[in-house]
Amino acid sequence: MKPASFDYVSASSIDQAVSVLSELGDEAKVIAGGQSLVAMMNFRLARPATLVDINRVPGLDVIDVGADSVAVGALVRHRRLELGGEVPGPLGDLLAEAGHHVGHLPIRTRGTFCGSIAHADPASEWCVLAALLDARMEATSTRGTRLIPAEEFFVTVFTTALEPDEILTAVHLPLLSENHHVGFAEFSRRAGDFAIVMAMTAIEVADGRITDARVALGGVAAQPTRSSAAEAVLVGRAPGAETFADAASAAAENVTPHGDVHGPAEYRVDLVRAMVRRSLTRALGEG
Amino acid sequence: MVIGQRVKRLEDYPLLTGRGGFAADQSRTGQLHARFVRSQVAHGRISGIETDQARARPGVVAVLTAADLPPSFPKIAPRQVGFDEMVPYLQSVLACDRVRYVGEPIAVVIATDAYEAEDAAEDVFVHIEELTVVVDPRVEPSAWDDLGHDTEVMLINEAYGEVDEAFSTAECVVELELSVGRHSGVPMETRGTLAWTDPMTGTLHVGGAAKVPHYNRNALASMLGLDRDRVQLHEIHVGGGFGIRGELYPEDVVVAWAALRLGRPVKWIEDRQEHLIAANHSRDQVHVIKAAVGLDGVIHAIDDEFWQDQGAYVRTHGATVPTLTATLLPGPYRVPAYRVRGHIRLTNKTPAGTYRAPGRYEGSFVRERLVDVIAERLDLDPAEVRRRNLIGHEEMPYLRPMSVLGSKIEYDSGQYVRMLDRVLDHVDYPTLRADVAQRRADGEHVGFGFGFFVEKSGLGPYEGVRASVDPDGALRIVTGAASVGQGVETTIAQIASEVLGIDYASIRVSHGQTDELPYGFGAFASRVTVMTGSATHLAATEIREKALEIAAQMLEASPEDLELVDGRISVRGTPARSLTLGQVAADLDPSGARRHGTTPSLSAESWFHTDHMTYPYGLHFAVVHLDPETGHVAFERYVIAYDVGRAINPTLIEGQIVGGLAQGLGGALYEQFVYDDLAQPQATSFIDYLMPTLMEMPEVEVLLSEDAPSPLNPLGVKGAGEGGTTGAGAAIAGAISDALGSAEIIHSIPVAPATIWATLNDA
Incomplete structure (x- = not known):
């Protein structure tokens, strides 16, 4: 249960991360919390030639609350949503409640919201939440940024509409009114x-x-x-x-x-x- | 008084401050790492092994197969309950011509780091012609090898009393088929071994396992053709034992052999996936049991036939589990006539061995389910049927005319009825029954279950300690017994402290080191407190007597006038005339000893021998509530009463009981090594092998008692290591069955929520 050998790139910007992905395509995998990917690598079910670590990319650990939607950045950990206080209204309540059921505390402390959605387990709390609210996934590559609706995003088990050179940089969720x-x-x-x-x-x-x-x-x-x-x-x-x-x-x-x-x-x-x-x-x- | 006190564990400081030393923490300069290549098919003939590509990989030092072993390399023999008929079924340390389970070691890759070793192991190609597999131990025995041996290793037969007569005259006969699933101890720390030779002496050192270091030393020396004193085993910290970890396994022997062959330290740390297919499995029995019963619920005879799924080979435990099952099945009840036939059958699964409460977990499940059904069929209260069959206090010691593990079964002491009453009082049984009946009438699915059992502990034949007081007053105790984390150091220190009046926290206890004491039996069968504890009591008493005798000479007083308090000997009534134990020890250097006319040093070596086990006993009582929509089992109460004769440290015992329940509950509800029709294991990670967590544990009400001290040892103690596990399958299954509306619904464990859902929804 040790991973096959791989190269490691610690990206310092999103531009650097997507340019590596653009170059390597499906030979590379993005790592943020690593709570699913590292286990799969240890089982040797995943053998990425290169890991692109986005943990040091500035600006991704942001919960951006707008007038009628919120963007959850790629480095926002489950635990932050579970603890709440940032997303207002019923959406914040739902994130806190569902977040409490994601794995165990160490997993929630390290794993990310976007990572769970990119992993696309059909029994994941966040994937179900994305479907519930018609979330839009923000995919970034050297070709620019596009928003993918939940309906198109989840293709099948562990498979999404993300292209190999794209990073899920944020998930946009509609805020819910007090009604x-x-x-x-x-x-x-x-x-x-x-x-x-x-x-x-x-x-x-x-x-x-x-x-x-x-x-x-x-x-x-x-x-x-x-x-x-x-x-x-x-x-x-x-x-x-x-x-x-x-x-x-x-x-x-x-x-x-x-x-x-x-x-x-x-x-x-x-x-x-x-x-x-x-x-x-x-x-x-x-x- | 230190015995009976809830003093803190001496073991905890290094563990809680991150200073523990576990198998993976060990390292030697220049060490190599081993990775095993394991069979991926359940049964087949090896037609070729390609190792060239693996050997050519960077960092690879050797790739070894059975062909590299010395000719006629021995197989691993049973450590206990071995029989001649098992010899053909023992496992080779590396598979030779056949593989018989997924996970069987075929080759080992030795490389300069663990990653390279694992990479290279993928490049070893094993060609196997697949053969038909056996998955069900109850099918007719088939050929096991080409020498005429079949898959029934042996048939265990035990009987006493007039069984046939009891059945021919019985007012009621109850017959059931019951089964316990395949699960095992899954310690947090996987197995691990580091072997190295001392270049100065040529001695082979092996560290990593805990449990039976002396036996393993002797077995390793014999298999490797070395003198015993050229092999030393070192027990270190351990992340759980539970019977399975610390036995001598093929991997341990291969690693030691590789270290000798390569002249470099070799380290092997098992990963979790390997652990779940390569370390001993356990349980997995099917019983067809019937009882001849009077209309009053009194059992006149039990007739049982069972099948033990031993997996692919017989390992170190030999027939331990089925033998314990067969002989201890009658448990706390009189059962005047009894007959049992136990088939030890091989299948193409991971070989099996003991796991905490071996044979008793299975047997208690079977017996207690039987009693519940008897009560229901006769329209009697299940507690009352138990009461009518329990062996009375006045019948002790109670001889059950069979023997097990080389000792006759004689329950040494017990107040079973008193324990039943204590639990019934504790839960206010009449009220609880009425509440349950009312809630059921209101449509809730709620029920309760009992798991009454007799444990066994304190297996002999001997254990010893060497105890000595330094001139600075420190007491050091060396025992050949082992520790699997259960608190041996604390318990032994408390016993010595009680006798010598030295602060228990200052006493140093060493265990499991083959170079410190030549004999030791180890940590299993809930034996250490009984055996090493008793030896400690003897040694401390001898030291006390010698100290008083020498102090009398030094103080010019009569020994009868002296008292030993807080490590200081003084003349009664004249506290100024006193000596510390250290001062006495200092005066016992060889010159001083000659002057005193005695042997040097304030020390003693004592051995405690016994031919009989002690029999602690307990009762699990569970109340459960079922969710009819999901099948979820919620515990409303969980009570465990346990009698250990004398509790050295109640906190440690409660810890053993509650931790033991987690494992018993796992076997009742969650854990199962599932195999498919091709004998491919389906539970090879913690995704599919469900260990209960703290969240699945009920609040446990522990009723620890000391009603029945053992007459067989100076302390009156009985073992405490297994009773938290033993009755769990019985009580939980009984409670679920009761909540489902009848004692006759649950016949096997683990009980999955889908089963409960299906029962309640007629699906």
Whole structure:
């Protein structure tokens, strides 16, 4: 469990980092927190010829709060989002709540938000959050910067729309108004494990009716996914146990997960039902 | 009084200040690093090994295979419970013509650094013609080799009493099939060995393992053809033992051999992936058990047949696990007639050995599940059925007419009913039962389970100490026993302190060094406090007597008029007339000793011998709540009562119990070495081999008692190392089954949440 040999470049600027990537293409890998990459290198499942370390690149450890969105830079650690205080409103609450469930404390202290999204595990809290909020991923290369919507970004397990010469320099998330209620629920075998199934919800309530609903699921497909079926059930109805149960059933009826070592496909379907209902219930502050 | 006090551990200072020395911390100038090339197929014939490309890599010093070993190089023999019929099934240190499990060492690459060694190991190409694999130990035995041996190594048979008669006249017969999954001790520190020869003396030194250094020294010397005094083993700090770490493994022998052959130090540090496929697995038994029972719940006979999945070879533990399973299965109950047949079967999996509470974890799970089902079928309370079958205090010592590990099974002391009552009182059992019934009627899935067990500890045949007081008053104790981190130094110091009145924190205890004392048995079978503790008590008493005798001469007083307090001997009533133990020791240099008419030095070497084990006992009681949507198990209560006869340091014992539970709980809910149909291991990292963490642990209520001191040693102590593990599978499985609505639902562990979900959703 020692990595195969590799070259190491510590980039001092984003220009330097992308020029190395431009030169080496998929022979090079970007390292920030290294919480997934280093383990994969130790298992020799990943054998990058060159590591481009961006930890010393100035300006990437920034949480940039704008009028209606926030940009989370490539060196922002999970722990910072978990501790909160920087991102206002319900989005900040959701980042803190979901952030608490990312791995264990040492992982959260070193690993990065953007690194988790670039790694694209479909059961990752941050990938599900990106899907939930239609996040836009800021990809930078020598060719310039482009924004990739979440829907296009997550291609399949561990695979994104990033080109080999691009760095995920920031993720842009929309701020949520105070009318939004956010909820999160996941089930994993042990605390800190990747979830077997995860649900994240954001619902906007006005005059006792749900006016906007977002429901995202992790662990049920090759990408984090939105449940349009659940969202359709929610919009226009009054929030409450019956509404949430109906939405949870709609979510469960519209997933086609695979069975694995943790249990048969039907188990995940039932977990979707439970996690969606629980996340909606928690969104409304009832448990 | 120091015995019984919750004094701080002497071991902790270096560990808490980052000064510990573990296997990977050792280094020798000029050392080389070993990396093993392991089989990736579960069963096959080796048709060729290509090493040229690996040898040509930078930094590679040697690539060694079985062909490089001396002719007829010995295989690793059983350390205990070995039988002649096991000889064909022992493992070669490097595979010769066949490989039989994924992870079997085939070659070793020795290079100037560990990275180069691992790179080069990838360039060793092993050609293997694959053969059919055996995954299920219960299929008909098949050919194991080309010499006519099949996959049943041996059949263990034990019986007493009139079993058939009891079944033919039984009012009720309960039969169950029960199984315990494949899991093992997974210490935080993986295995590791550093071997080097002293150029001045030619002595081979080996450091890194802890547990049985003297046995391993002797075995290594014998295998390598060296005189025993030319091989010395050095025990250092250890990040967990649990029975599996510290046994003599193929890698240890290869590393020592390579160091001799190459004339340079060779270091090997196992990585986690290797550990999970190469270090001993354990547990993994299937039982078909039946009981002949009266309508009152009294068990008249038990008849059990079980299959032990030994993996691909017999290793150092021989038949230890199945033998312990077979003979200790009846546990705390009378069981007047008993018969057991245990099949030791080979499969194409990693070989198995002992793991904390070997045989008792498995047997207790089987027995306690059986008792729960008996209670349910007869509509009796499960606590009451246990009470009716528990061996009474007045029946002690209680002879179970079988023997194990060379000693007859005679429970030395025990107040089992008293312990049951203590736990029932502690949890307010009638109220708890009523609450559970009410909550269940309200639709909750809640239940409780018992795991009553008898442990065994203090395995002989002997252990010794050499204790001496320096002229400056310091007491030094050397024991041949070993430490796997359980607090040996503190415990031994407390016992000596009690006798000699010296501050325990000033006492230095040395263990596990083959060059300090020629004999030692090691750290296993919860034996060190009993064996070394008793030897320490004898040695300290001898020193005390000698000190008083010499002091009497020095103070011109009668020995009966002297008292020893805080390391100072004084004449009773005249405290001014006094001497320290150091002053007495100083007067016992060879000249002084001659003057006193005795032998030099204030020291003693004492050996404690025993032919019988002591039998501590305990009870786990769990209350669980199940989430019907996820299958998650939440613990509402977890109580462990344990009787150790006499508690030298209750804090250390509680630590053993709670830590032991983490491992027992792992086996009940999380840990499993899963194999696929081709015998490929599926749990080869911590992603798939689920170790419980602090977050999965319940708050444990420990009820430590001293109801039944052992009559077999001067301190009355019994071992404390395993009881936290033993009853966990039984109590947790019982509680889950109860919460699912019947004692008859859970038949195997670990219990996955999907199983609970499926039961509650009829899926």
